[in-house]
Amino acid sequence: MKGREIILGILKGGPHTGYEINDILQTRLNHFFDASFGMIYPTLKKLEAEKLVTKHQVTQSDKPNKNVYQITPAGEAVFLKALHEQTADEVFKSDFLMRLYFGQDLPDEEVAQFLDEEIARKTQKLLELQSQLDFWISQGMTKTQRITFDYGEAYYTATLATLKAARSNF
Amino acid sequence: MKGREIILGILKGGPHTGYEINDILQTRLNHFFDASFGMIYPTLKKLEAEKLVTKHQVTQSDKPNKNVYQITPAGEAVFLKALHEQTADEVFKSDFLMRLYFGQDLPDEEVAQFLDEEIARKTQKLLELQSQLDFWISQGMTKTQRITFDYGEAYYTATLATLKAARSNF
DNA sequence: CGTTCCATGTAAGACGTTACATGATTCC
């Protein structure tokens, strides 16, 4: 599944603006997908041209006007088909680990600082994820969505433990 | 760091062929980077044109001839500079989690099968990583490289535990 | 007054993926 199908999947849950789609992606799916407006808006435009979504303009007085997108039956069909195709391999690229791998000649203090920075980043990510669990549950969280949350929590927790253990050697 | 700098980093550890570079990437860095020949060979060619590496042809009788690449002082300078630039955010994209997220309407048996498949994949990955630890140590493993290994092990172990716990509910 | 939130878009280019093309040797 690429950006196209992912946006269709989100719209299958209800009509949304591009801005809202970004918000969902940045909060709930942040630990296993990354999106940007530069990808969302052009994709929505293509999806509309393909008649997989429809656009409705909403005029607002206190906020900027917005375009609300809704999935069509054709869009649902495309999404459902994609959902049953072969699962692609996961992609993980870590610049942090790459630098650690090559950081054989770095002085201990630099490695220590480097680890501290990553520990801070990951602690922050974990906190952000955990902070919205209650809200997500109140909005309706499916059993399978709960697994994706637990997965993220386990990932951050386990790698943080590894990083902290490593830190004590520098 | 992109493919370019990563290949320079590997060549900083000694002269290698494109085939060997792929092998290192697929075994030791597999859990945080993904490479393909379609990227390695063109990159090596560009690097040679930029005089950051030199190519030496080696004729072999029992195996196909090969091109051994060696980093130049200019190449080392480029790599060292890249090593001290700002660390980029990690990128994780999981088609598996995406499907779980959207799999609210799937029957329980399908979810169960889906989880079993991912458990099998990750178990396999963990085994592959662990199986080469002794060899890696014997070849010379730095303290910081050890952290990247531990990180991968912790990631697979923790997510497998989450997946297995989830599996028991389906 | 500065920042965050709301809100939408375009254009160029970087970067990598996928598919194709070839072929001898060795191991099971």
Add this chain to the structure above:
DNA sequence: GGAATCATGTAACGTCTTACATGGAACG
């Protein structure tokens, strides 16, 4: 006989990423 290992490369294409462009309202 079939698969895996060793070995190198090209061409087309897809998919984002980055930078640019704009702007009012609310909050502190």
